[in-house]
Every structure is written in C-alpha cells, then in structure tokens.
Amino acid sequence: MIKLENITSLExxxxxxxxxxxxxxxxxxxxxxxxxxxxxTTVHRLLSTLEKAKFVIRxxxxxxxxIGPSIYQMGCIYLNNFNYKDMIxxxxxxxxxxxxxxxxxxxxxxxxxxxxxxxxINQPLKMNYKPGLYYPINRGCYGKCLMAYNEPEIVRKLLQxxxxxxxxxxxxxxxxxxxxxxxxxxEQGYVVSYxxxxxxxxxxxxxxxxxxxxxxxxxxxxxxxxxxKKSDMVKIEKMLNILxxxxxxxxxxxL
Numbered sequence: 001m002i003k004l005e006n007i008t009s010l011e012x013x014x015x016x017x018x019x020x021x022x023x024x025x026x027x028x029x030x031x032x033x034x035x036x037x038x039x040x041t042t043v044h045r046l047l048s049t050l051e052k053a054k055f056v057i058r059x060x061x062x063x064x065x066x067i068g069p070s071i072y073q074m075g076c077i078y079l080n081n082f083n084y085k086d087m088i089x090x091x092x093x094x095x096x097x098x099x100x101x102x103x104x105x106x107x108x109x110x111x112x113x114x115x116x117x118x119x120x121i122n123q124p125l126k127m128n129y130k131p132g133l134y135y136p137i138n139r140g141c142y143g144k145c146l147m148a149y150n151e152p153e154i155v156r157k158l159l160q161x162x163x164x165x166x167x168x169x170x171x172x173x174x175x176x177x178x179x180x181x182x183x184x185x186x187e188q189g190y191v192v193s194y195x196x197x198x199x200x201x202x203x204x205x206x207x208x209x210x211x212x213x214x215x216x217x218x219x220x221x222x223x224x225x226x227x228x229k230k231s232d233m234v235k236i237e238k239m240l241n242i243l244x245x246x247x248x249x250x251x252x253x254x255l
Contacts (some may be wrong), residue, residue: 002142004057005082007027009139012036012042012046013050013173016038016047016050017056017071019032020032020066020067021067024115025067026059026062026064027030027065027066028065029047029065031043032047034149047065050068051065053070054069055068055070055071055138056068057069058125063178085117087189087253088116088250088253089117089119089202091249092104092105092219095184095221095246096119099221099223099238099239099242101120101121101223101239102120102121102222103118103219103220103221103222104119104142104220104222105117105118105208105219106135106142106217106218106220107146107217111154112134113129113134113135113136113143113146113147114133114134114135115131115133115135115138115142116217117131121191129187130151130213131208135161136164137159137178138162138164138171138173138178139167139171139172139196140203141191141193141203141205141220142205142220144182145190145205145206145220146207146218147208148180148181148183148185148186148191149183149186149207149215155179155182159175159179160175161183164178167193167197167198168196168197168198168199170194170195170196171196171197189207190207190240190244191203191204191206192204194232199225200224200225201224201225202223202225202235203211203220203221203223203224203235205218205219205221206218206219206220206240206244206247208211208245208250208251209250209251209254211254211255216254216255219243219246220243221239221242221243223235
C-alpha cells in the first residue's frame, strides 16, 4: 500500500477528482479531507489549482466543490474521438460468430423503429434485414421490444393511429393484444418473434440499456424456423443466453 506522504501532487489531485465524480457529487473541504486522508491545507491547495483550470467549481453559498466545465469539455473530446460504431459492430460480429446466425441492432427515433446495424450470414433463406430500414411496432423483435419500454401513453396513441396487416397467423394486429405482448416482454426482459414477419423466420432479442438503466436499443438474432416447435424453443433459449452474455458489453458504449 502506498503511503500518503509518497503520493505526488498530481496523484492527490486525481484522487480528489475521483471523489467528486461519486454521489452526491458535491463536497466541502472537510468532507474531501476525511474521504481522501489528506489534511485540509493540502486539499485547499489542490482545489485552488483545480479551480483555476476549471476542473472544479465552487458554490459560493454552500462552499461545496464539484466537477467543473473543463472535465466536461475533455469528456466531449473523448466521445468525439472514440468510434462507438466500430465497438457496437465488433460486438455484433462476435454474437453472429457465436450464434452462427444473423444479428442486428435497432433504435427508436421519435416514434419510428430504425435499424442501425445488420450482419447477415449466408443462409438458404435470406432475412433481408438491412441498416437504415424502418420496422413495424406490432411484429418482429425490434418494434415490439422498443415499444415495450416506451411511454405507455405514447404507445397507445401510436397503436390507435395505425392499422396493421395480418402477415401470418401469428401476427398481432389488435391494439389490446399488442399491449399485452409489450407487457409480457417487459416482465420477462426479452422478446421473441415467432413466425410473425414471415412463416419461416424466428427472432429473439433483448433490450440494450445505458449506464442509467434506460433502454436505448434492441439487439436481436434471427434464424430460420426448424422442423418442429420444440427444437425451435430450444434454439430460442440458446440464442437468448448468448445475447444476455453480451448485454453489459453494449452498455459500456451506450450513453
């Protein structure tokens, strides 16, 4: 363990900033001294230097310090320099390799479901899922999953203002039955699309959460229906377990 007297001023300043990035995100000098183990004189000196560079700011009324605009600016530069698209695609490629199936990633833009990334493997029957396409909210993994976590009032209005085509016998078209499906998806934490889009296509997906616990996307695997429903259910379970194992990886890169 490093002794406090052997820590450099830079390391001490970093220690103070690390404390300030934790709840309640605003601290007085005495509190920072107690949490860091540095004496009050040292903390005052460090905060004075950090304040001049706008790494911290001080509330003149409460005398509390919190993270300043320079840290925010550095974070923005980091985000601009970091290519999240490449990281998301890398995760999708890993999922596709492990499942040996097609995989995609969609988001909710306003009241529309938009596919951002699609990786389709060579199969006898093509799913024809492509980036940039919009998807319905009553069938398929993307639409059902993202709507399940949307605001109920918004969802109901969207359902009431649309008419849905009965593509297969499994396609949901009535608002009440679609809402029940959304509720089930939210309760179980995943979505299954069984021959809703076509008579041969099955999909299974999970919501993608950001660090705040908000649903920002849906990632789903699609594959061709098998010879019997029992084998399909076994495969759905397998795909679901694989998707869940990558859930935290997505969260690292989602704001």
